[in-house]
Amino acid sequence: MIGAIRSEVRKVFTTRLWWGLGLGMALLAALVAMGFAALVGSDAAGAGDQGGQGNPFARMSIGTAQIVYNAGIVQQMTLLFPLALGVILITSEYRHKTITATFLSTPNRWVVLVSKTVAVAAVGVVYAVLHAAASLAGAVPIISLVKGQDTFLGEPQVWQSLGTGVIAFAVWTLFGFGVGMLIHNQIAATLIAVGATLVVQIALNIVFTIKEWYAALKWIPGNLTTNMLVTSDPTQGQNVDPATAAQYFDHWWQAALVLVAYSVGLAVVGAFLTTRQDVA
Amino acid sequence: MTATTGTRDGQIRIQGLTKRFGDFTAVDDLSFDVEPGRITGFLGPNGAGKTTTLRMLLGLVRPTSGTATIGGRDYAQLPHPLGTVGAALEATNFHPGRSGRDHLLVLADTASIPAARVDELLELTGIPAAARKRAGGYSMGMRQRLGLAAALLGDPEVLVLDEPANGLDPEGIRWLRGFLKHLASQGKTILVSSHLLQEVAQTVDDVVIIANGRLVRAGTMADLEGTPGALVRTSDPEALAGALRVADVTSTLQDDGALVADTTDLRLVGDVALRAGLPVYGLQPQRADLEQLYFSLTEGTNRNLGDAAVAVGAPTERDAVIGEEGADER
Structure with a gap:
């Protein structure tokens, strides 16, 4: 098992994919964080009218810091990178037929897939650290130097949120891995995973909101991720509509558990099918 | 283990x-x-x-x-x-x-x-x-x-x-x-x-x-590959086959008139022909034609080429022998 895990980790780090995607993700994360930081305290964010609109960016708070420092994730843009990474890590084995050599060296396919899951989650952690560093590098100078506001970097809740980002990345890499195991065609799997994240999630959000099914909103993976990261109300209690409050779980770990259950469930189904298939 | x-x-x-x-x-x-x-x-x-x-x-x-x-x-x-x-x-x-x-x-x-x-x-x-x-x-x-x-x-x-x-x-x-x-x-x-x-x-x-x-x-x-033989061409293969039999060498007549003697000793075949007064037009070691043999074993049965290929080409004597051996081992 140890050998199989070491092999899978080496696989990830011996092609250029991981740092290519990682670099793109870090740049995007920094840009989105800069954009969000620029909103803080601006007139557009309602800073002029005493924050009566309940706009999260009216002034810096713990919740605002959590949103800004995880801006790429909250916007569901940078999560597409770990998602794509997860898809490609498994589908490239089928595309280049290296899966044959993999199953020959470790005939027990469950051992292979569990090892891959560990390796995939490990890369997710590397991405999370990279993402946090890039987001802070993008946002902090703007908030403290340009806006002259508190960065809230002394707050444990802000650091907890950045730490929870590790779970978010591991889960989203695992989502991609699960989709890749279900659909071995690399292009199809990538398009479906990205399409489901962007189009289907947005469609569900719109439908649930129109139908006023607020309680259903909290089960959507993207909302769960935000739920997990933003633990402090950035509007400081000004947004008190009980209907919209139903769209989040009360505790971040509840959201985390549901997300982990989703991703593990998807991976187990994919793994079960993969262990039974012929490798042609 | x-x-x-x-x-x-x-x-x-x-x-x-x-x-x-x-x-x-x-x-x-x-x-x-x-x-x-x-x-x-x-x-x-x-x-x-x-x-x-x-x-x-x-x-x-x-x-x-x-x-x-x-x-x-x-x-x-x-x-x-x-x-x-x-x-x-x-x-x-x-x-x-x-x-x-x-x-x-x-x-x-x-x-x-x-x-x-x-x-x-x-x-x-x-x-x-x-x-x-x-x-x-x-x-x-x-x-x-x-x-x-x-x-x-x-x-x-x-x-x-x-x-x-x-x-x-x-x-x-x-x-x-x-x-x-x-x-x-x-x-x-x-x-x-x-x-x-x-x-x-x-x-x-x-x-x-x-x-x-x-x-x-x-x-x-x-x-x-089978036993290697000697392929000899002469004016009267029947007569040479008889002469070879006297020298304890069996032989087979091919369709094209050439005789295949079951020996690798080319000198012996030449000497027998000389003693029998038969001219030798060609004398060479005969090995199984692997390509021909392999084709005869697998040809006409390639399912990927459709039904047209199923009809097997005219089998030679040698193919028939191999076919039987193959059947025994199945």
Whole structure:
């Protein structure tokens, strides 16, 4: 098992994919964080009218810091990178037929897939650290130097949120891995995973909101991720509509558990099918 | 290793192996053994079911029925797969962005094989420098060598190689032949597939020939080639056949009027003809025409070419004999 895990980790780090995607993700994360930081305290964010609109960016708070420092994730843009990474890590084995050599060296396919899951989650952690560093590098100078506001970097809740980002990345890499195991065609799997994240999630959000099914909103993976990261109300209690409050779980770990259950469930189904298939 | 009764370590045993994909039967009730210390050629036209058979042997494809074991065990049950069986299935199975050396290290990790062994094999297969470049730029010959290096990583007792000579230049084929002979001399079991008999004829000790997923013939290469003879052309072949019989040499008359004497002693045939006062127009050693023989065994049965190919070409006397032998062994 140890050998199989070491092999899978080496696989990830011996092609250029991981740092290519990682670099793109870090740049995007920094840009989105800069954009969000620029909103803080601006007139557009309602800073002029005493924050009566309940706009999260009216002034810096713990919740605002959590949103800004995880801006790429909250916007569901940078999560597409770990998602794509997860898809490609498994589908490239089928595309280049290296899966044959993999199953020959470790005939027990469950051992292979569990090892891959560990390796995939490990890369997710590397991405999370990279993402946090890039987001802070993008946002902090703007908030403290340009806006002259508190960065809230002394707050444990802000650091907890950045730490929870590790779970978010591991889960989203695992989502991609699960989709890749279900659909071995690399292009199809990538398009479906990205399409489901962007189009289907947005469609569900719109439908649930129109139908006023607020309680259903909290089960959507993207909302769960935000739920997990933003633990402090950035509007400081000004947004008190009980209907919209139903769209989040009360505790971040509840959201985390549901997300982990989703991703593990998807991976187990994919793994079960993969262990039974012929490798042609 | 505890082996099932009747199976030795390193012996490959295929028994009643069948694989159906829907209505299509790729491998049909196939049975044969591969012995240690010998090189066995696994032959058949494209689409005969060779690769499917090898993939079932290696646990990659699930048999519909039957078993394929190595030293009495299923591949998936081997405690040290890389140390027991080395397989090179296709020469294209490398990630183009990963170096050949890294590819081997990835495999070596799973069996805790040290990096030094990887470098040793790269030396042995003659690609130590090239293996540090990304595999996407490798030539076919380099891919074959890298595949062979991967197969040998765990110093296995059994080697399964699918079309290892494909894409090798004549120099590479010569190198491969010597290499395989060297490995067989160490007592390893070597199974080499090919769609060309001539390609492996000089290398293999045993042959297993399949067509349409069924066994056509299994035996030693020497049996397949038959006893070599002497082909002689003369004005009166009947008279020469009589004269040869007196000299204790049997012979067969061919359709084209040439006589095939069952001896390799060309001088004897010449002397007999001289004594009988018969002119000799041609005298040469006669070996089995492997290409012709292989065609007659597998031709007309290629299911991939449709029904038109089913009609078998006019069988010669020799084919009929082989056909019977083949039937006996089934």
